Amino acid sequence: MTANPGPVAPSRGVLRPVGLHQVRLTGGFWGQRQAVNGTATIEHCREWLDRLGWTGNFRDPDAALRRRGREFSDSEVYKLTEAACWETARPGGHPHGELLAEFTALAAGAQADDGYLHTGYGRPGQPARYSDANFGHELYCAGHLLQAAVAAARTGAAPGLLDVARRAADHACRRFAAEGFCGHPEIEPALVELYRVTGEERYLAQAAAFIERRGRRSLPEHEFGWRYFQDDTPLRDAEVFGGHAVRALYLAIGAVDVAVETGDDDLLASVARQFDRTLARRTYITGGVGSRHLDEAFGDDFALPPDRAYSETCAGVATVMLAHRLLLATGETRYGDVVDRVLHNVIAAAVADDGRSFFYAHTLHQRTPAEVPPAEHEQLRFGGGQRAPWFEVSCCLTNVSRLLASLGTYLVTEDDAGVQIHQYAPMLVAASGLRLQISTGYPEAGEVTVTVLEAPAEERALTLRVPAWAGGGTRVERRVFAAGDEVRLDLAVRPRWTFPDPRVDAVRGCAAVEVGPVVMCAESIDQEDGVRLDELQVDTAVAPEANAVKGRSISPVDDPWPYRDRHTTNRISTTGDEPEPIVVPLVPYHRWARRGPSTMRVWLPTVPS
């Protein structure tokens, strides 16, 4: 058993997770972000929870008709609790004891005698408990309570919270013994993890039951259709993730957890197959998923418009969680490629440098500069080209926070033979009897040096993931290591052109530039005077440079009707003038919109060959 486990501690699997104390980020790309998260972001979220009354709902649970926030606002308190637990306990973390004591008391104080805990239901003047299976979010909130309590139990940072969670879980098991489930999955992985902490098998059984009951069109009919809720087809029979993206991914996460603990290899294989198909057909180049605003849903295969790409931050967090679980269960290091991509292009893009404003959605094409919102103004969930300090639906902020606080546990695994390093960051690792120091400038630079600080007198295998863009596979060093040994990996972090599958219609005739795991973009603020992002073509016959590509500026004619009979000019200037050659500066996508409102595009139209 892993000591001080992080968020995920399966009892079996090809690889074992490392515990929270086994990896210490020591700076660099992620160390810096983890530090900002541990202080600024957690503090920022706490201020907003208080300001908007979402913590107040717990303090004064009988003032039901004055309750503030949406039906899922309780979950933000729990997710921030979880983040604060990991942050408090991780090596080098910032302590949040006061917050944790207070939030634990809030949860305990608002819990009903029978264990039910939600500030929005069941009191006089409130809707009845479980009266809205589709959108009530009661078990969803309970799930986040359970995950916070798992963090509390594993870190010791929030004594008492586990008892609250057990009572809530016991209530849910009683209430849903025979039938029912929540419109928004989340309690499923939470129950499995609580089972892993407590050993109570009924939690595992309840999670399994929730998953098996789903997919039979038993939720009330809703205009978004049963697919939105993953209630159209039993999960094990589905072919690809669909419907509301975060719901789909949380359900898949819970299913992997159940499958691993119950030995249900068919279910595990089904989820893995669906994830593969989702990656092959329903995922943006950034690793983001979910293309629709209306229902926050996956689109059809290859329906991946960069315009208003939804690609919710929470779906990115969930993709990391799912890929990590499949990595542990199967040992297939290719899942590390997904994590790498999502971390550097979704998670890194989501948070401002100061840790106090956020993207909820991640468009890949911003056609008009965002309006500068009023300072400290709560934003739409879908925002538009500018990070916002908070959202009416503010799930993403605390979700990123809990991921960053526990990030070390997602980067490295171990097994009986040795250590596997899946993600590269400056860090200290203690695993499989080895103590290692990893030095790297990743993702900007591809050199990775693993220095052995301590080693047992036995053979160990040190496995390093080689990203797909660097050839893929792994590099394995198997020997009796000694202190001072160095293993070097030199990944070719060079800018490269990337082209879409011909079925991704929305970006036909375009190319993107990637550098290592980082997707680049063109942002208007960097362009030469007069060059408009919607009026350029890039020359893919010329290799991209690190921060720029060659291209030309076209001058489209403003016809009164934009559909014409000229069949030779569909992609080039219609003026007859020779297009002007230009240099198109690029920046990492995760850096965009940090210098004020701008237009931006990831996919660049190409000069016709």
Add this chain to the structure above:
Amino acid sequence: MTANPGPVAPSRGVLRPVGLHQVRLTGGFWGQRQAVNGTATIEHCREWLDRLGWTGNFRDPDAALRRRGREFSDSEVYKLTEAACWETARPGGHPHGELLAEFTALAAGAQADDGYLHTGYGRPGQPARYSDANFGHELYCAGHLLQAAVAAARTGAAPGLLDVARRAADHACRRFAAEGFCGHPEIEPALVELYRVTGEERYLAQAAAFIERRGRRSLPEHEFGWRYFQDDTPLRDAEVFGGHAVRALYLAIGAVDVAVETGDDDLLASVARQFDRTLARRTYITGGVGSRHLDEAFGDDFALPPDRAYSETCAGVATVMLAHRLLLATGETRYGDVVDRVLHNVIAAAVADDGRSFFYAHTLHQRTPAEVPPAEHEQLRFGGGQRAPWFEVSCCLTNVSRLLASLGTYLVTEDDAGVQIHQYAPMLVAASGLRLQISTGYPEAGEVTVTVLEAPAEERALTLRVPAWAGGGTRVERRVFAAGDEVRLDLAVRPRWTFPDPRVDAVRGCAAVEVGPVVMCAESIDQEDGVRLDELQVDTAVAPEANAVKGRSISPVDDPWPYRDRHTTNRISTTGDEPEPIVVPLVPYHRWARRGPSTMRVWLPTVPS
């Protein structure tokens, strides 16, 4: 003054509308559709209004808490009333006297003593009157009542309804004398038309006030933003239509009406300019507008994805209404091109052959076949690839019905010099002292023969619009006509390739086929065995045939990740095999989804040149 005017009767303008009795459709493409509408569709809508209790809300207005339907359901009753008036009175129309008597009594019976009329507000247990400026739809519903009453007054088909409408209008003028307006425009054009019927200038003044008050961010803040409600910028200062498409167009319609009656040429010019820019940058090839599902809104310039194109039927109806008003006001026959396009590609697509099922949204790319819905099942408003008998938001059905019933008045105009024929259909026309018979197989065939049946002994100008695709402009025959004279126009209705502006990113590298005013599409049901619509390229070097184009079938490789480093293969087969040459059969877009669920695309990827 026009005798028996149709829906729009301006008191000034370059061209005058013809009255309802001046044009009789005698068959052909539109005559057939008008006949089906006059019987089947009106009857069908009436059945659903009764079945769902939307007429019942009027019958039992005190049973407020049992009220059924959405806040705008009253308007469906009014729009069907309007349709039934035009249908009853038009030459060759089907009488609906019983429906009209009953609906008139319903409206009269539900009207409050002070003139207020909405079944959903103000009674015990209901929300207060005008308590939701954004979404209450009370003045919106009143507007449709007024338009129904205008039809009643002009046709004599529904005696008594005008009195109800005047009381409702008087109430609205009193209540909104000083401030306020409706989140959904519609009462603005209705008040102007009621002014035209009654001569009461306060109705015109109220419409003008509603338009002037809008655009100052005075509506309550909403997550969709003020642009959604056209409350971000005063209409006369805006540059392009934006926000909710139907709202934007109804407001523009009202503004043209106000501008024409008050001589506000600046306002008229502003709307015309915005419409021009909207046509140049925010309109689908079908003439449809509105690309977003979430907020049913116009997108940014050139953001026109065919995937899930929203292109609501009502926005098509509104575009016809706006273009017709601008045609009358300015005399610019180019507006007829827009009407032609929308009629043949949006309105014609919206209604099933039997007149009993409908599209609400008009996607230009259906990637997966629609699920066959349960028979007679109420549908989502956004549907998905299959016409539905009714919608929870069912505005489009009765909107199309009122347009079709009064369609003759949109096809022809007159002025002091003669007659202008803007749209071609088999019909009898009486205008400017001429009686004309128009014979044509349009839109399938381009020959139009105008036979003079009667003529005055004075010179008349007969003006025929030449569609832009046939060269544009007009053909004018000016002489003293005599019975038996024939004027022939031969429009080259040939299939042609059409290419998008390079800024319409979503269809880069694609072409469409048009035949006359008709946009074509490829539907899966017609394709050769094994040819998938998402795996073909068409050869635009070969001229399209009437019902097919040449192309090739590519065989994309199912890679685990759809973004690759192969820069020569972004649009062609990656198998190395020579792509197989194929014939790609096409059908008119308005014919699609009439033979069961299928996939479909309008924009066809092209073989790289």
